[in-house]
Amino acid sequence: MLFVAALTAVASASVSAFSPTELMQLLSGVQSSRVRFVETRHSAMLKQPLVLSGELVYRRPDRLEKHVQAPFVETITIEGSRVTVARSGAEGDRVITLPAGSTAQALIESLRATLAGDLPALERHFAVTVQGTRSAWSMSLTPRIALPVVRVDFAGGDDRIQRIEVSESGGDRTVTTIIDPAR
Amino acid sequence: MTRRGGAAVLLWVAVLAVSMAWSVRRLEITADLSAFLPQAATTEQSLLVAQLRDGVASRLILVGVQGLDAPALARITRAMADALAADAKFVFVTDGDATRLERERALVFRWRYLLGPSVSPDRFTAAGLRASLDEALRLIASPLAPLVKPLIAADPTGELLRLLPALGADASHRSLREGVLFSPDGHRALLVAQTRAPGFDLDGQEAAIGAVREAFVRVAPAEARLVMSSPGLHAVESRARIQRDAQLASAMTLAGVILLLAATYRSPWPTLLSAVPALSGLALGVVVVSIVFGPVHAITLGFGAMLIGEAIDYPTYLFANNAPHESLVDTQSRIGRTLLLAVATTACGALAMLLSGFRGLAQLGLLILSGVIVAGLVTQYVLPALTPAGALARKRRRPLVDLSRVLPVLQRSAWLVGLAIAAAAIVVAFALRDGIWEDDLANVDPMPSATRQLDRELREQTGAPDVRYLAVVSGKDREAALVASERAAAALDRAIAQGSLAAYDYAARYLPSQSTQRVRQAALPDASALTSALEKAVADLPFRADAFAPFVADVERMRTGPPLVRGDLDGTALALKVDSLLLQHGGRWVALLPLNGVRDADAIGRALGDATLLDLKAQADALVAGYRDQSLRSTLLGLGCLVVILYLGVRSIPATLRLLAPVLGAVLLTVAALVALGAKLTIFHLVSLLLVVGVGLNYALFFGRPQVSAEERELTLLSVTVAGLATLIASVSLGLSSTPVLQAIGTTTGLGAVFAFIASAALARAR
Numbered sequence: 002m003l004f005v006a007a008l009t010a011v012a013s014a015s016v017s018a019f020s021p022t023e024l025m026q027l028l029s030g031v032q033s034s035r036v037r038f039v040e041t042r043h044s045a046m047l048k049q050p051l052v053l054s055g056e057l058v059y060r061r062p063d064r065l066e067k068h069v070q071a072p073f074v075e076t077i078t079i080e081g082s083r084v085t086v087a088r089s090g091a092e093g094d095r096v097i098t099l100p101a102g103s104t105a106q107a108l109i110e111s112l113r114a115t116l117a118g119d120l121p122a123l124e125r126h127f128a129v130t131v132q133g134t135r136s137a138w139s140m141s142l143t144p145r146i147a148l149p150v151v152r153v154d155f156a157g158g159d160d161r162i163q164r165i166e167v168s169e170s171g172g173d174r175t176v177t178t179i180i181d182p183a184r
Numbered sequence: 185m186t187r188r189g190g191a192a193v194l195l196w197v198a199v200l201a202v203s204m205a206w207s208v209r210r211l212e213i214t215a216d217l218s219a220f221l222p223q224a225a226t227t228e229q230s231l232l233v234a235q236l237r238d239g240v241a242s243r244l245i246l247v248g249v250q251g252l253d254a255p256a257l258a259r260i261t262r263a264m265a266d267a268l269a270a271d272a273k274f275v276f277v278t279d280g281d282a283t284r285l286e287r288e289r290a291l292v293f294r295w296r297y298l299l300g301p302s303v304s305p306d307r308f309t310a311a312g313l314r315a316s317l318d319e320a321l322r323l324i325a326s327p328l329a330p331l332v333k334p335l336i337a338a339d340p341t342g343e344l345l346r347l348l349p350a351l352g353a354d355a356s357h358r359s360l361r362e363g364v365l366f367s368p369d370g371h372r373a374l375l376v377a378q379t380r381a382p383g384f385d386l387d388g389q390e391a392a393i394g395a396v397r398e399a400f401v402r403v404a405p406a407e408a409r410l411v412m413s414s415p416g417l418h419a420v421e422s423r424a425r426i427q428r429d430a431q432l433a434s435a436m437t438l439a440g441v442i443l444l445l446a447a448t449y450r451s452p453w454p455t456l457l458s459a460v461p462a463l464s465g466l467a468l469g470v471v472v473v474s475i476v477f478g479p480v481h482a483i484t485l486g487f488g489a490m491l492i493g494e495a496i497d498y499p500t501y502l503f504a505n506n507a508p509h510e511s512l513v514d515t516q517s518r519i520g521r522t523l524l525l526a527v528a529t530t531a532c533g534a535l536a537m538l539l540s541g542f543r544g545l546a547q548l549g550l551l552i553l554s555g556v557i558v559a560g561l562v563t564q565y566v567l568p569a570l571t572p573a574g575a576l577a578r579k580r581r582r583p584l585v586d587l588s589r590v591l592p593v594l595q596r597s598a599w600l601v602g603l604a605i606a607a608a609a610i611v612v613a614f615a616l617r618d619g620i621w622e623d624d625l626a627n628v629d630p631m632p633s634a635t636r637q638l639d640r641e642l643r644e645q646t647g648a649p650d651v652r653y654l655a656v657v658s659g660k661d662r663e664a665a666l667v668a669s670e671r672a673a674a675a676l677d678r679a680i681a682q683g684s685l686a687a688y689d690y691a692a693r694y695l696p697s698q699s700t701q702r703v704r705q706a707a708l709p710d711a712s713a714l715t716s717a718l719e720k721a722v723a724d725l726p727f728r729a730d731a732f733a734p735f736v737a738d739v740e741r742m743r744t745g746p747p748l749v750r751g752d753l754d755g756t757a758l759a760l761k762v763d764s765l766l767l768q769h770g771g772r773w774v775a776l777l778p779l780n781g782v783r784d785a786d787a788i789g790r791a792l793g794d795a796t797l798l799d800l801k802a803q804a805d806a807l808v809a810g811y812r813d814q815s816l817r818s819t820l821l822g823l824g825c826l827v828v829i830l831y832l833g834v835r836s837i838p839a840t841l842r843l844l845a846p847v848l849g850a851v852l853l854t855v856a857a858l859v860a861l862g863a864k865l866t867i868f869h870l871v872s873l874l875l876v877v878g879v880g881l882n883y884a885l886f887f888g889r890p891q892v893s894a895e896e897r898e899l900t901l902l903s904v905t906v907a908g909l910a911t912l913i914a915s916v917s918l919g920l921s922s923t924p925v926l927q928a929i930g931t932t933t934g935l936g937a938v939f940a941f942i943a944s945a946a947l948a949r950a951r
Contacts, residue, residue, distance in 0.1 A: 046731035053325050149330045169330045
């Protein structure tokens with residue numbers, strides 16, 4: 002009986018084993034999304050964690066807007082390799098172009114390619130492992146290139162990302178929790 | 185062979201052998217067109233010539249790749265930039281990718297507190313730091329935090345970011361696609377390469393340009409197209425063209441003249457012997473030029489054509505005047521005096537060129553001068569001895585064109601020729617009043633308009649400087665020049681604020697004067713003051729005060745350490761930049777401040793005060809005009825010398841005037857014809873006119889010799905016709921070339937030869 006139970010457990014595990022390809026397929030179905038986020042930054046440079054909150058807007062394939070609303074107001078728009086920083090009170094937007102193949106681009110790509118469900122792009126810079134099931138998955142990105150980042154962990158269910166954690170080499174880390182009001 | 189003749193031949197063989205040996209071992213040929221730039225009179229002008237030879241812009245190669253989609257183009261320029269950056273022929277290569285500027289960035293980062301124009305005491309107070317830290321907090325919260333964190337800890341006041349745009353390391357003002365430099369329309373990926381070879385080193389420029397082409401061919405598919413622009417490229421192309429033209433003109437002249445002689449003499453001996461004086465003159469003339477000037481310019485060699493055309497006249501006068509059954513020695517003694525006079529006057533004609541300020545022209549002058557003298561002497565003393573007895577007597581000689589019917593007509597219409605000369609004089613007078621001279625230096629070696637258009641586009645798209653205006657200051661040493669340039673920069677900042685100027689560059693941006701660096705050092709707080717200011721600034725921020733320990737350490741190191749010196753820049757692109765903007769010139773140090781986007785030069789000049797605003801174009805034009813005046817003087821001097829020699833030869837003032845009249849008439853006709861053809865006269869026309877005088881006098885001298893028999897008259901006509909045709913062949917060969925300098929000379933001497941022939945035939949009849 003115990004054996005049968007064990008067998009069933011193994012069978013069900015293998016049935017629901019969730020691959021990076023499947024996860025990416027799920028994520029690539031999302032055309033656009035608008036979610037709220039709370040980001041907590043733990044850093045050796047800070048006396049206490051820095052907490053940001055605001056809205057994240059994504060539109061396929063490569064446009065991402067991060068609207069920070071507290072503790073200051075700032076919008077960072079990433080579109081391809083162009084990063085635009087707009088802030089209230091500043092004269093003009095700052096535009097930064099990320100050089101192809103640069104560490105900055107790889108860093109941004111970890112987020113953009115995940116949102117886009119673009120596995121080849123992710124695998125260019127990171128080793129990708131996925132665990133869990135379709136309804137509760139987690140994905141780990143380990144850089145293949147020299148990055149001041151040890152790991153980026155994503156967690157979510159179905160095509161929603163719920164948590165992103167960036168762990169830096171010095172021990173600093175940033176945890177972003179995503180609240181999806183639409184669901 | 186007489187004893188004297190034998191000695192002459194021996195001497196001739198010996199000299200020729202020595203000069204051949206010299207040519208083989210020592211002769212060096214150059215095509216540096218700046219030899220044809222005037223020698224400068226003023227400091228500004230010498231600076232200008234130096235800038236043209238090796239200026240700020242002369243080492244830049246601007247490259248565009250087009251014909252494919254943007255990602256493919258970006259891949260090509262990236263690969264090319266990788267290849268060229270590893271090539272020792274280049275000191276600096278950028279495709280717009282900021283990561284290529286790592287070394288420069290590191291240098292600027294290290295010296296940021298001494299380089300920054302914004303470093304002042306109030307930046308490092310608690311309030312000043314507080315403002316900077318607000319900014320730093322946003323960066324720490326950005327997605328790029330892992331990357332910028334070390335920078336924030338060491339540079340919370342953001343000095344590096346403030347400095348980078350000035351270094352050109354920040355490309356935000358230019359158009360980037362795929363992370364590299366593109367034209368705004370995205371059709372052309374761009375690359376800027378700075379050569380190690382100076383602009384005047386054409387071999388070095390050629391090698392660098394070759395390396396760019398090679399890098400392109402290695403990575404680009406067939407559909408991609410490479411476009412390039414650089415002063416070096418233009419010079420290299422000019423050089424190739426000049427060499428081709430010069431060789432072609434000489435070869436054409438030699439072939440044409442030999443054909444002419446063969447058709448005239450219908451016998452190999454006189455034909456071959458006629459070439460002997462000309463070739464001897466050319467060989468020895470080149471050696472003389474090489475001894476006096478060092479490398480011989482390719483244009484000078486091109487002038488070999490002209491020399492052949494002129495020197496061939498002397499044996500022609502000798503052979504063609506050789507009456508049947510007359511020995512050549514007798515002919516020589518009969519016409520020898522006239523022949524020597526002809527040689528002397530042609531040599532005088534070349535004197536104006538020799539005395540000119542253009543190194544290249546002086547070479548031409550010396551080549552002609554020494555060449556015709558040698559050719560004259562060889563004709564006089566060697567040819568009679570070399571020519572086998574009876575070699576000339578057998579054949580009846582006929583000119584290619586028989587002018588014996590035309591001559592009486594010309595002589596009867598002397599009044600018509602006189603009228604034409606008078607009309608030409610009026611045309612020339614009007615033209616002189618309306619401005620007959622070309623003062624634009626660019627026209628000495630003009631770029632085709634398509635090339636100019638491409639250059640303008642590439643310059644605009646890459647943001648490379650187009651140096652026309654320079655502010656110039658100087659000092660007794662490097663430091664004094666830097667201090668003076670900082671004062672000028674402050675004035676230029678005001679001009680920018682007033683809108684009369686868009687931007688400028690200067691060496692002190694990368695290497696501030698020691699005194700400015702000391703002021704900046706004094707503005708830096710000591711470690712304990714900075715620490716306490718930091719503690720106050722972070723009181724209500726989430727930052728820990730000790731997070732900025734690298735910052736405190738760096739400030740302290742800069743405050744107490746030695747200032748930045750020129751040697752610290754070695755190994756970065758900034759070294760070359762500083763060296764091109766701060767140079768030793770005439771025992772002083774000169775700082776150049778190239779200006780971009782000048783909208784009101786007068787206002788800038790006023791703002792600059794005692795610094796000089798140099799308009800390179802205006803300077804160049806003034807230089808050409810000044811040089812022309814000098815040439816005009818030396819032309820008159822050459823003319824004077826010619827008149828004196830002529831008088832000494834004929835010993836009679838009326839005879840001298842009679843000989844001069846047709847020649848000066850021919851000069852007027854030539855100038856009038858050039859004006860009618862729409863040419864603006866350059867220095868090259870001017871000195872060619874003096875050559876026309878020299879050549880024309882030969883015709884006048886021979887037409888003007890007292891001729892007793894009809895046979896002698898016929899021989900004279902034959903010899904002058906052949907001589908005139910030889911000059912015409914040389915002129916046409918030069919005139920057909922695509923090099924403006926050669927063209928100007930060929931056109932002038934060609935027209936001049938025709939007019940001098942007509943005028944001499946009509947007016948110089950012996951009484």
